[in-house]
Amino acid sequence: xxxxxxxxxEKIVSLTDNEFEKVLSHFNLKHFSxxxxxxxxxxxxxxxxxxxxxxxxxxYVDEAGKEHILNFAMxxxxxxxxxxFQYRKEARLNIYCIENCxxxxxxxxxxxxxxxxxxxxxxxxxKKADYDQALLNKRILCLITNNATDRYHDLMVHSPELVxxxxxxxxxxxxxxxxxxxxxxxxxxx
Amino acid sequence: xxxxxxxxxEKIVSLTDNEFEKVLSHFNLKHFSxxxxxxxxxxxxxxxxxxxxxxxxxxYVDEAGKEHILNFAMxxxxxxxxxxFQYRKEARLNIYCIENCxxxxxxxxxxxxxxxxxxxxxxxxxKKADYDQALLNKRILCLITNNATDRYHDLMVHSPELVxxxxxxxxxxxxxxxxxxxxxxxxxxx
Numbered sequence: 001x002x003x004x005x006x007x008x009x010e011k012i013v014s015l016t017d018n019e020f021e022k023v024l025s026h027f028n029l030k031h032f033s034x035x036x037x038x039x040x041x042x043x044x045x046x047x048x049x050x051x052x053x054x055x056x057x058x059x060y061v062d063e064a065g066k067e068h069i070l071n072f073a074m075x076x077x078x079x080x081x082x083x084x085f086q087y088r089k090e091a092r093l094n095i096y097c098i099e100n101c102x103x104x105x106x107x108x109x110x111x112x113x114x115x116x117x118x119x120x121x122x123x124x125x126x127k128k129a130d131y132d133q134a135l136l137n138k139r140i141l142c143l144i145t146n147n148a149t150d151r152y153h154d155l156m157v158h159s160p161e162l163v164x165x166x167x168x169x170x171x172x173x174x175x176x177x178x179x180x181x182x183x184x185x186x187x188x189x190x
Numbered sequence: 191x192x193x194x195x196x197x198x199x200e201k202i203v204s205l206t207d208n209e210f211e212k213v214l215s216h217f218n219l220k221h222f223s224x225x226x227x228x229x230x231x232x233x234x235x236x237x238x239x240x241x242x243x244x245x246x247x248x249x250y251v252d253e254a255g256k257e258h259i260l261n262f263a264m265x266x267x268x269x270x271x272x273x274x275f276q277y278r279k280e281a282r283l284n285i286y287c288i289e290n291c292x293x294x295x296x297x298x299x300x301x302x303x304x305x306x307x308x309x310x311x312x313x314x315x316x317k318k319a320d321y322d323q324a325l326l327n328k329r330i331l332c333l334i335t336n337n338a339t340d341r342y343h344d345l346m347v348h349s350p351e352l353v354x355x356x357x358x359x360x361x362x363x364x365x366x367x368x369x370x371x372x373x374x375x376x377x378x379x380x
Contacts, residue, residue, distance in 0.1 A: 060331055068334045070327070083324035092331070115316065122312050126305065129319035134273035136326040137260070141250055141282070143333040144258045144366060176334060 001029065004052045005104055008076055013124045023121060026114045027104040032097045038079075039095040045084035047105040051077050054101025055165050058093045069174040072098075072162055098166065148177045152185050191219060194242045195294055198266055203314045213311060216304045217294040222287045228269075229285040235274035237295040241267050244291025245355050248283045259364040262288075262349075262356055288356065338367045342375050 002024040009015060015023065027050070032038055039045060041061065056073045058081070070093060073079040081091040088108060106114070115122040142151045152175055155163055163171060172182040192214040199205060205213065218237075222228055222244070229235060231251065246263045248271070260283060263269040271281040278298060296304070305312040332341045342365055345353055353361060362372040 060335065062335055068331070070331060070334065082320070082327050086320050086324050115313070119309055119312065122309065122316055123305070126312055126316035126319060129316060129323055130272070130276050133319055133323050133326060134276050136323060136330065137272050140326065140329060140333065141258070141260060143330065144260065145250065145252055 001052075002027070002104065004076055005050050008050070009121075009124055012127045013120050015120065019118070019120065022118065023114065024104075026110045027106050030103050030105050032101040032103065034097055034100050036097050036101075037094060038097065038101075038103075039081060039091050039093065041092055041094050042090050045081050045088070045091045047107050048078060048080040048082075048085055048111065049095075049103040049105050051075055051079065052102040052104060054097060054103070055099040055162075056095060056097055056101060057166075057170060058095045060093055067173070069170060072159075072166055072170075072174065074159075074162055074165065098170075148175045148181065149185060149188075151175050152182070153189075156189070191242075192217070192294065194266055195240050198240070199311075199314055202317050203310050205310065209308065209310065212308065213304065214294075216300045217296050220293050220295050222291040222293065224287055224290050226287050226291075227284060228287065228291075228293075229271060229281050229283065231282055231284050232280050235271050235278070235281045237297050238268055238270040238272075238275055238301065239285075239293040239295045241265055241269065242292040242294060244287060244293070245289040245352075246285060246287055246291060247356075247360060248285045250283055257363070259360060262352055262360075262364065264349075264352055264355065288360075338365045338371065339375055339378075341365050342372070343379075346379070 002020070005024070005027070006015065006020050009023070030049075032054070038049060038056065051073055053075050056079055057069055058071045058073070058079060059067050059069045061067055071079070079095060081093040081095070084091045084093075085108060111125070115125055138154070142154060155171070168182060169179055172179045175182065177185075192210070195214070195217070196205065196210050199210075199213070217240070220239075228239060228246065241263055243265050246269055247259055248261045248263070248269060249257050249259045251257055261269070269285060271283040271285070274281045274283075275298060301315070305315055328344070332344060345361070358372060359369055362369045365372065367375075
């Protein structure tokens with residue numbers, strides 16, 4: 001059940017079978033259906049989710065009711081409202097299943113306990129956070145240079161499967177361009 | 191010399207005098223003059239810098255030669271090209287001193303050794319990375335909702351001193367608005 005999680009962790013740190021059993025005991029298996037919300041804005045954020053299988057979007061709805069897609073996540077990604085999770089407060093984001101999803105969830109307290117008890121996992125989560133930070137910085141650079149073509153190119157290079165699975169209207173919304181502009185970008189790459 | 195660094199670390203984890211001495215021994219004191227580059231694009235990124243005193247901007251220069259400000263950092267902030275630092279590759283960013291700067295720098299290898307040898311510091315850097323990630327996500331949300339007024343408001347709330355110290359033309363560039371639009375925002379807040 002947890003093989004996908006183990007594979008991700010072992011990209012950074014190797015674990016014995018016993019160690020991985022201990023890690024896994026901190027998680028809960030949770031299924032969500034297509035169109036179901038894992039998290040809704042203004043609710044308390046209890047868990048961080050490792051996606052074994054599925055496709056998810058996180059988005060923010062502004063005061064005018066407009067939806068802004070922050071992220072997509074699929075097999076082997078983690079997703080939550082990170083700020084709310086860290087500070088144990090209400091979410092600003094909505095997290096919604098585009099496909100049926102099978103996840104391993106971990107609460108804030110269980111994650112802290114896991115790190116306290118297993119130095120290897122403290123190391124894993126530090127390195128993971130560092131790599132994720134580098135990706136976020138890259139995304140900010142793409143956003144401030146305001147280059148939708150580069151953003152699309154980055155998506156294609158780093159997540160080609162995601163681009164194929166996510167409906168094109170959502171990809172356009174994520175890139176901040178119209179559906180027509182995205183079609184032109186796709187044609188240019190062919 | 192390292193009191194500012196100790197104060198920042200102790201916001202997350204407490205250290206004995208001996209422990210802090212050990213931490214400090216992993217850093218080097220470095221001074222930079224106003225207008226000096228700490229890092230230039232295409233050079234190898236050797237260190238992460240904790241700023242004891244000073245004011246710094248990190249920016250990216252696009253192919254057309256246009257400068258895009260990614261971040262400002264001042265007293266008690268850390269700065270580097272995080273992606274290049276993590277992967278020990280060439281920088282995409284430039285890091286430039288707006289004021290004279292006094293820093294404590296740590297190399298990648300020394301930081302890893304520090305975390306290996308002191309579980310408290312592994313914990314510190316994990317939590318710091320998590321908090322920083324939450325801030326980056328918040329910044330991305332501001333950027334994709336494309337709301338310069340909110341971005342300015344966030345800066346004023348979280349870094350009022352920074353807003354006072356950084357030249358207004360740089361703040362405008364950071365927010366992605368013209369100098370005139372920024373003046374209107376400032377007037378609206380009075």
